[in-house]
Amino acid sequence: MPLPKELEDAWKRAEETGQPVEAGRSVVCDSCTKDYTDLPDEGGIVFGSSGYGPCCAPRMLADARKFGEMKYVSAQCPAGTSYADFIRTYRQQHSSTTVRIRKR
Numbered sequence: 001m002p003l004p005k006e007l008e009d010a011w012k013r014a015e016e017t018g019q020p021v022e023a024g025r026s027v028v029c030d031s032c033t034k035d036y037t038d039l040p041d042e043g044g045i046v047f048g049s050s051g052y053g054p055c056c057a058p059r060m061l062a063d064a065r066k067f068g069e070m071k072y073v074s075a076q077c078p079a080g081t082s083y084a085d086f087i088r089t090y091r092q093q094h095s096s097t098t099v100r101i102r103k104r
């Protein structure tokens, strides 16, 4: 699945400058890159410093339980909140509005 245009541009800038970039309001699943920016889907978790949408969170949580890694689950999406809003709120609370770019 292609990244949203906004992230694609940010990614290019980061590759050129080597600097972290603003994520803006874009919200994707860090596992499968599904774009949740404007989706109402609920669920998802923050694991370490990555966000996993409702698509991948159940699998991540099952693995975390199995391997005793629940301590790395930083936050879980509260009921009645979309994954996108959950992540945007989390970023504000943790002042982490930048995205660190990893080479693919």
Ligand SMILES: [Zn+2]
Residues within 6 Å of the ligand: 029, 030, 031, 032, 033, 034, 052, 053, 054, 055, 056, 057
């Ligand atoms: Zn996913």
